[in-house]
Amino acid sequence: MDSLDAIFSPKSIAVLGASSTKGKVGHDIFANILQNGYTGTLFPVNPGANSILSVKCYNSILDIPDPVDLAMIILPPKVALSAIKECVKKGVKGIIIISAGFKEVGGEGLIIENQIKEICKEANIRVVGPNCLGVINPSPEVSLNASFSARMPAHGNISFISQSGALCTTVLDFAADRGFGFSKFISIGNKADVDELDLLKYYHNDSATDVVMIYMEELQGDTKEFIEEVKQITSGDNHTPVLAIKSGRSAAGAAAAASHTGSLAGSDAVYDAIFAEAGIYRCESVNQLFDYSEAFSCKKRLHGNRVAIVTNAGGPGIIATDMTITSGLELAKLSPKTIEELHRYLPATANFHNPIDVIGDAAKDRYENTLATVISDDGVDGALIILTPQSMTDALGTAEAIVKIAKHSQKPISCSFMGVVDVSKGVRILQANKIPVYPFPENAAAALGALYKGTRWLNRKILPQYQLTFDRERAKQLIDKHLSEGKEILDELEGSELLKCYGFNTLPMDVAKNEKEAVDIAEKIGYPVVMKIVSPQILHKSDANGVKMNITDQMSVESAFREIVKSAREYKKEAVIEGVLVQKMAPKGEEVILGVNRNPGQMGHSLMFGLGGIFVELFKDVSFRLAPIGRNNARRMIRSIKGYPMLNGFRGRPLADLEAIEKNLVGLSNLVIDFPIIKELDINPLLVYKKGEGATVADVMITLKEPGTTLVTV
């Protein structure tokens, strides 16, 4: 028996703090268990009552004559603590603490929560909560509704984890309105013991769960362990799709940051990274969470992007087409054989090309023949069926036909049966057979798009890692030297030296203190050169007119030196000007930006990739991962930005050296794993050349700071 079975499928439950007073939590939860057909035995515990809702009540859990699997605690913290000690004595296997007033209020609440944690850990008892809504298991063998919510959801194959109690009731109501079925439903509150990862593992092993939905507020604990474990769950033949909605999208980036990466890499970007690496599908709204989970729950995967649309009305067909394209799918091109066959079943006025219009007077047969024909076309990866109620429409018969065909095909079928009342019998048949069905065609199409995206994760290419060697020793010497000098912000020369240790190409350069030195350096490294201000107070050199490009002779070097120093003084009077960097001018390449930002807490470093310049600054077209990453994550983060085609031959551009970027990202990841003292790092730009010709750092800024000393509130 899994330790969480006592939570989800207990044979007996004691409700400590059960109450006869309607409206009290202790009443409602007890009543909800009692009145929703729980198949086990239920014991109320309350020293002040003889019976509750006609059920014999006990003074203490220790008085209950039978064994108790699960104790539900609805008591204030202090009372809860002593009750839990009795639960341990009783030998319960699981505890759910509904009440609030623990860690979330701090002080004594926090202390008591920690005591409870310890006691239960010692006794090998799993604890859910405190400060949660409870647990629901609609399976007929258990039929447990140990929650605030009076409504028991339908039974299905999707399990839910919610951190927020506030949202649970709404979600359950929303689900009931949609006829949406759950396998298991839990609210985890403060996560004193049981957390998302425990539940994901449990659901993954649970044969009654085919999809997991998470409503997440904040991950705690070891992020890397979470990613690694969840990646196993969402990958491979025996995978379980996980979809999540995470609150806090824009709470990020509030803190001031010196680097571009720092200003873009807020807490939300961290979750984008975590979800991307773990294979969790991130949804933007509760609607999406439901729509997409329903699509995944059909257990079929969309292995290509070619969709056939079958409709009995033009308008909805167009809407579906739009959303199909918007969702990254394509309309399948039907084979001549398919079209020829369709002519046998459809009237001449039908549209035989995708979207296939079977015409308003289509009864069940026309749908059945059309779907059977297109779904066996090798050029079709999945189908979208739209039914609008018209005079000849047979929603029930059509649904039955779809179910029959779906049983014999591996290709997913998404349906939009429009109209709630007329088509409801058909909708129920589809739902009962796990065929996703939506009231509007755009939702049905978007859900197929999500399924395709999820399938691409499943079928992702996994390439062997690069064999790279790094000079960690020299990097350590460099960093130690800067630290011993109290230097927190490394200039371009210092930054480049450090990057070289991790496989980056850099440009010949040196810092000049005066015009003469500048000329000497330029003559040594050869023209043309670029000159840049060096001052720890001036991070964005261009803003200070502190950069001069394409300098081709001695006189220009001298005048550039003077102008740069003058501009810098005007830009920031108090800036300490350490000199002017003279650098070999790099040949033109595609500008990309690589960055690092250390996250507060246990999240480690975020790595960022994007196209340089305005694409980062204005369009924020960037992707994130958490270090460490290997080749495959580097590869996917490059491919996931919108501007990726610019590196991949868009409109006759040369193919950029993507492998060089990948290796540099892996190098960067190794650098920050080896030296967590790196707080921020911007390589902006990295100039990327044609395939096989590498990439060169054209500017870099690095900030060092001990972790913990600069916890940024995000």
Next chain:
Amino acid sequence: MDSLDAIFSPKSIAVLGASSTKGKVGHDIFANILQNGYTGTLFPVNPGANSILSVKCYNSILDIPDPVDLAMIILPPKVALSAIKECVKKGVKGIIIISAGFKEVGGEGLIIENQIKEICKEANIRVVGPNCLGVINPSPEVSLNASFSARMPAHGNISFISQSGALCTTVLDFAADRGFGFSKFISIGNKADVDELDLLKYYHNDSATDVVMIYMEELQGDTKEFIEEVKQITSGDNHTPVLAIKSGRSAAGAAAAASHTGSLAGSDAVYDAIFAEAGIYRCESVNQLFDYSEAFSCKKRLHGNRVAIVTNAGGPGIIATDMTITSGLELAKLSPKTIEELHRYLPATANFHNPIDVIGDAAKDRYENTLATVISDDGVDGALIILTPQSMTDALGTAEAIVKIAKHSQKPISCSFMGVVDVSKGVRILQANKIPVYPFPENAAAALGALYKGTRWLNRKILPQYQLTFDRERAKQLIDKHLSEGKEILDELEGSELLKCYGFNTLPMDVAKNEKEAVDIAEKIGYPVVMKIVSPQILHKSDANGVKMNITDQMSVESAFREIVKSAREYKKEAVIEGVLVQKMAPKGEEVILGVNRNPGQMGHSLMFGLGGIFVELFKDVSFRLAPIGRNNARRMIRSIKGYPMLNGFRGRPLADLEAIEKNLVGLSNLVIDFPIIKELDINPLLVYKKGEGATVADVMITLKEPGTTLVTV
């Protein structure tokens, strides 16, 4: 009496084709009128029946003893035609033709539809349909459900126009599930007579309609008239907000087009332009249409973007914050006075800064005091209230408090009462008082965002037009010359000459046939020069390596000439090479693209604006308007692209000469209005200089073609 009153509020109705057979349209519509409390008198007409559903039936409408306001026709086309002739004789004021089989099937159906149109026009009778779902007026004075749908929607202040019959049932069911009320609801089908514009005008004058929702498939008729009339409706003190969902977003752009503009300006971009000019709010989904219409129906406008959020749960507050920012709004900064006052009402553990957390145990009072305080803060433009059902929550009392405060404030309040069952009494109070309320906080926030966008349209700046003069005569001479030579594609020199007539700055340039001529031209106009291939077969010169920049001496001109011609030959063997253009090299400026694409049918020319290069090609960051436009539309189309900050001082960039772009857009508009023969035009790039320094055409391509000869299917 308005002519459409007979459709929406008839005193008496005859149903021609009424039937006793359940499931037949003639039965269902008659039954729906009869059984939904219609307050007028209802007459069935059917020569084969004595009575229908117990109501005395007539052989012909002419046999009805009383006057008839509205005739509903449910008869096949031929029979319908003679029935309508009798309706005319009877003196009906309005006709709704439900049946299909008319224009949409072509042939005889089309002929009959046209005959009906003519007969009714002659008789001054308004016709709705054919091929439609009918009409609904839930107002208690009328209580008319003359539709297929058995469900009568609730009464409200939002009116609906649907072109698609297929969607109506779904929309009505969806509305019923949400408790959404309608003022009037109509399906217009083939639009033989009554169309969107007629209804918009009618609804605008209807005191019972505060918001109009449209489900549009395709506009017919005079687009410019539509825009001008609707602009009046959506503007000013007496405006009516209009929200639309238009199917066919991606059906566009399928046709091959030579210009960038042509490839981006599909039928969908035309509707973006029409909606933008007319002030119609375009929604992306039925959900948005309902959510946003509900927000507008409160009749308040959000005049600034500073929103205060009041919540009794942290998680939903964060979600609302996210969506608030995403929707273009900001969290209001509360004044010290407000915060001080909040301290009087809220416990110390509350969050006194936006989003304001009144804590889970907040009853009605805390909500009331908090809302009253923040809504009177001058720094707050609107409020968002989130209520999650917790033990002390008083949904009904809180709703009543919100209603009371809303009555005394001009600032909009959007609510999310989470949980359908627990909070339903409160939700009904809010709905009855036209306070928008949503199940999820993200919807409430997005709706406020829509309200703000709509208010910005209402408060838009209207500047006096530029006084520009154009040399239409010379332009005509140039175009006539090209046409007489059979030239359809103008090269850069020819295009620039034409643009000059409409106020564009162009560069000195000439076409060289050989190396010597090239040198002569270069010497004459002065170095540096740019050289470009001139060939009607090579439209994208860079793709053919047909452009050389920054040529500074005679020898380079000669070698550039050779290389350009050689590359062009290699790129396209059959290309006719007319020479090489030698052009003064323009100083660097911001690159933007201005374009024109002539639409098929009556839609005229689409004008496009965007940032040049990759921003157009990959990010498709462009905006459209239909010609003619004046200064204000030009201004708004520049400001509506995502990259606009690049022209407006983003990160220390110089302010670009926006007025120059505006004037050029107005010039372009005049050019295509004067010469509709212009089919496509790309100015790519227009180089824009600093404010006051103008803009210069750096490349242009123009295609001439008689309208009608090249109807592109989009």
